[in-house]
Amino acid sequence: MCCMDKRTNIIAGAERIFENQGFRGIGVDGILAPSGTSTRTLYKHFGSREGLVLAVVAERHRSFMERLRDWPEAHDPIGSLFDVLESWLSEHGARGCMLLRAHSEYAGSHPDIASLVRQQKREFADEIARRVETALGQPNNEIALSIWLLFEGATAAASVTDKPVVQSAKRAALTLLSDR
Amino acid sequence: MCCMDKRTNIIAGAERIFENQGFRGIGVDGILAPSGTSTRTLYKHFGSREGLVLAVVAERHRSFMERLRDWPEAHDPIGSLFDVLESWLSEHGARGCMLLRAHSEYAGSHPDIASLVRQQKREFADEIARRVETALGQPNNEIALSIWLLFEGATAAASVTDKPVVQSAKRAALTLLSDR
DNA sequence: GCACATGTAAAACGATCGCTTTACATTTCA
DNA sequence: TGAAATGTAAAGCGATCGTTTTACATGTGC
Numbered sequence A, B: 001m002c003c004m005d006k007r008t009n010i011i012a013g014a015e016r017i018f019e020n021q022g023f024r025g026i027g028v029d030g031i032l033a034p035s036g037t038s039t040r041t042l043y044k045h046f047g048s049r050e051g052l053v054l055a056v057v058a059e060r061h062r063s064f065m066e067r068l069r070d071w072p073e074a075h076d077p078i079g080s081l082f083d084v085l086e087s088w089l090s091e092h093g094a095r096g097c098m099l100l101r102a103h104s105e106y107a108g109s110h111p112d113i114a115s116l117v118r119q120q121k122r123e124f125a126d127e128i129a130r131r132v133e134t135a136l137g138q139p140n141n142e143i144a145l146s147i148w149l150l151f152e153g154a155t156a157a158a159s160v161t162d163k164p165v166v167q168s169a170k171r172a173a174l175t176l177l178s179d180r
Numbered sequence C: 001g002c003a004c005a006t007g008t009a010a011a012a013c014g015a016t017c018g019c020t021t022t023a024c025a026t027t028t029c030a
Numbered sequence D: 001t002g003a004a005a006t007g008t009a010a011a012g013c014g015a016t017c018g019t020t021t022t023a024c025a026t027g028t029g030c
Helices: A003-021 A028-035 A039-046 A049-070 A079-092 A098-106 A111-136 A141-157 A165-177 B003-021 B028-035 B039-046 B049-070 B079-092 B098-106 B111-136 B141-157 B165-177
Strands: none
Touching (some): A003 A028, A028 A039, A028 A049, A049 A079, A049 A098, A141 A165, A141 B141, A165 B141, B003 B028, B003 B049, B049 B079, B049 B098, B079 B165, B098 B111
């Protein structure tokens, strides 16, 4: 078996475990079980448990941004934001943003994880600002920020309610956008 | 020393620890250190580590709802929501909603913590709906839900950015409210 | 004055933690 | 052919985990 596949498999398996158990709710044996990996290989690839967490968080962000970029509805740059979220949540389950979960679990003890997540969220907020500019023909940072908050709010709230939060966030975002 | 004070002190000390380290990032000795409590007393009062977490989460919600109720600006029921949030965050630090953090760390393994948080969030969303009805003279669940999402989004986002998210959420909420 | 409730201090329990090591199988390719 | 790279399996490292236990100090009320 080749090297890059193994690395990818470990990350994919760990991602599924972290979704359900959180980052600190399970040991390395449990993290490695879904990919059938020995601990020796883990430390060869990632150096430490924390190194794997870092890689999973990075991959999670990359794959979400990729889906955002490849989503076929270019004519509705803001509405499609929430359509992507809905598809994402139905696929992964609604357990709160994994990036923010990593941030809150590790911010007190692992500054590099915290700063990675801050940078990822800056990237995401910038992407929303770009889409607002596309929709309005000019930048509007105030509206972009509000739409970001609706997005993060829907992601968080979906983990604790059955209400249709994503569609509600989408409608509110479009209202704010047409209301300036 | 009397019984209720000790219980309260343990909870208050644990709350400060959980804010900084997360729920699973520290052992019981560390949790008890700020209140100078022996482990024996912990298990007498709460039965288990998880029992303490449950009590801290319950107290956290109670004390936030109390501040909301006692806030002096009855004339602006929606705007004051975000003023309370700003005062709360400046006092406790912005590390994401502790209730949601508990939910995501324990949902996979401790259903009773998860269901407590779901109920607390239902209570909070209902309080917002009541305030929307007060402001509008009639109920509007769609607007109430959006405002809840702005609130949760601001709470989450404040932990990873320096942008003035709470004030932005407040303005967006008031816009949605006056826009129906 | 004495039982009782409440507390601390500290040792000890087995279990599990992150990580390292030893031993061995497999593929790759010069 | 045979050394290097990559992998699993499993034992073992010391540290720390949540929890229980033993021993002892306090203050309160009958």
